[in-house]
Amino acid sequence: MTAREASVLYDVPGPRARRITVVSSVVAGALLLWALYAWVYRPLDARGQFAYDLWGPLVDPSNAAFPLVWQRLGLGFRHTLVAAALAILASLVLGTALGVLRFRLADLARGPRPRLRTPGVPVARRVPVVLWYGTERGIGAVSRVFVEFFRGLPVLITIFFTAGILSEYGVRTQPLYYLVVGLTLYNMVVIGEILRSGMANLPRGQQEAAEALGLSGLQTVLTILLPQSYRVMLPALISQVVVVLKDTSLGFIISYEEVLRVGGQLIQNLGNPIQVYAVIAVIYIGVNYVISRLAVYAQRRIARGRKTPPGAAVPLVTEPGGDVEAGVRGEAA
Amino acid sequence: MKMHRLMAVAAAAVLALGVAGCGGGSSDTSANPAVDTSASFAAGTTMAKLNKAQSIRIGTKFDQPLFGLKGLDGKPAGFDVEIAEVIAGKLGIPASKIQWVETPSKVREDYLAQDRVDLVVATYTINGERKKKVDFAGPYYMAGQDIMVKKGDSSITGPESFRSGDKKVCSVTGSTPAGKIREYLKDPASQLVLFDVYSKCADALRTGQVDAVTTDNVILLGLVDQSKGAFQLVGKPFTQEPYGIGLRKGDTAFRSFVDDTLEAAQKDGSYARAWKDTAGKVDAQTPTLPTIDRY
């Protein structure tokens, strides 16, 4: 993966450089192992963190508590997946709508401004046009505020206050749906902006050709720009999936029983916080890593399928794995 | 292809983990309180409605050892849970038909006001502020705020020990004890640590980040029990925390019923048994029901 940039920045190592590399690798490896042992293993061992009764229920199938522990973890994990899936679905649908809306409004705003005093056109015909224009600008401003608001707030706050405010005003349901609403409010905005910037960065020729064919603005977007934007921005969208999965762990603040909260309950019963969180971390890293690899794979498939060389119309999607932060100002964590 | 194999392995792992959670709950081994199957109530009362529906939604804590803690089997257990089952029994509803709802401290009043639960038995301290929003039956237990320290630490003898400014204390954000201990602190910014659950406070005490943990003495008892001898209670409660059963405001008939049930439970020994089965395993002194406040 980094071979290309590696060979650009420095020469292919010769025999001397290779020898130095091997020696330094061995030395560095030994140093690392020693550091891990002295600073991580020894203190933990001194506090008894490697005792069997702390690890047993998690890793030893013959332990009495093992099936119960994994039942609870499995339940928590299922809840995590359910919340994430619902949030992703809702964010995709609403985010697409938002992205299309904002793109169209930006497009319309670029056009000529209708004037009340256009000579030759009767006033009666001009007023509704101007009013409609004003409404469009109004909606555009509102959508801008909406986007900046939910993009600038921490997701934790959004979830916490969504649950509270919805509850107070009569929408009473399980914590799952509050979590999904909170996550969706945030992610639809991010996805909307991803898609919008994808559409804006497509070559202008696409839009002009569509115009020449007589397609209306909305038709252009739906049939030509949006599908391409999805394809181009797929890695960024997939890393947003990873973000949603990680953010479901914030459901603890409204007592949603996802895997981290279940972990907390297990800790109350077994008294082994480090062990439980270590296992849950491994599960998360595993799942998210697979999803991230999916993004890399998708990126490569797209690059293979293109007829134009990559980079011609693609905004800085250089690092597979979705680091499309350059054009998107959206999601980094 | 490498990608396809990776995806296949991942999908299998995810399925396995998800299916693991599908196991049925284990059988209930503790003896459940008696269920009054012949109970009948005046028409129109909450009791009649619940009896007819044969189900009741009860709010309790899922993370307080000894009082309301969700066990490895996925069911809450503790003194609050037992008391709630006694009341449900008197309503003619078996323990298996109770819908347990998690009510952390901050949502207790809201859930009652929004009719999401019928009762709240969750280490719920009765105070004047809360009485404006909900009604209380009971009290069914008299707790007090206390301080927990590392075993052998005699430098902290009470809340006054924090006035000098060099002792650090931990509690849970938004709780009454946290607000109370603030009054004794010289500089909260450098003395007070707040987390979202008590187990984190216990961890912080164990590793020495803080010198003490403060909350109701029964919750501390649970933490002391779990600490396997590492912690001890200072043992001088400096407030009175009467635990009550929360109900919707204005439901006087239901409140009288619950009050009567509590007194009956004291008389027929089910109150004592509820304690012995749960918190009694750590604190052998079985309490008696405090005087019920029928206001």
Added chain:
Amino acid sequence: MQVLVDNVDVFARGLYVTLQLCLLSALGALVLGTVLAAMRISPVPPLRWLGTAYVTVVRNTPLTIVFFVAAFGLPQLGSNADFLRIPGLDRLFVRLGTDLPFFRFAILALTVYTAAFVCEALRAGVNAVQPGQAEAGRSLGLTFLQNLRLVVLPQAGQATVVPLGSVVIAMIKNSALAGIFGVTGDLMQVSDDLVSARGLPLVPVFVGIAAGYLLLTVPLGLWLDRIERRRVVAR
């Protein structure tokens, strides 16, 4: 809304603590992230593997777990993050020097987590520089470090400002978790207190806390937008 006006000082104090937390973490993350990026593109394979492993693990872990490791794992390893009690700095940022380690743990957690994203943003920027530039540098005989310092990084700078900015904005939002892990007085914890302990109505408190965070993130975001628009025109 009277509630909001009455408690403005509470929100202001919370904002101040959050600001301190974010400033220090941003500094730390930028430094650590640069080191990581250098490791990931260096010619020494073990450094490359270490850097890649770090970024993969940290990017795929929820921040909650990273905070947990910092706040509860580190004490188990015997550390109170005392190395962060930098003598001059703790006069300016008082909480750095107190006995309570949770502010320092929060900074550590945010730094470690955000550094992975800073590293990726920097790498993306470096990749954006045309390869011909680096090749020309090599043909002139510049070593790896000289090449990086004199040719690649100055040009990468332009491309990395926007991704770095968005990483910093994300970090400001992530700092809300610090309030859950022992940092009393930060904006999230303050609002939790007002709503749960003092029972104040939700909407005014929401407005207050939203204003606090938006004050930090929106100006930064708008500035980034302006930079990006100028760059698009220049391209």
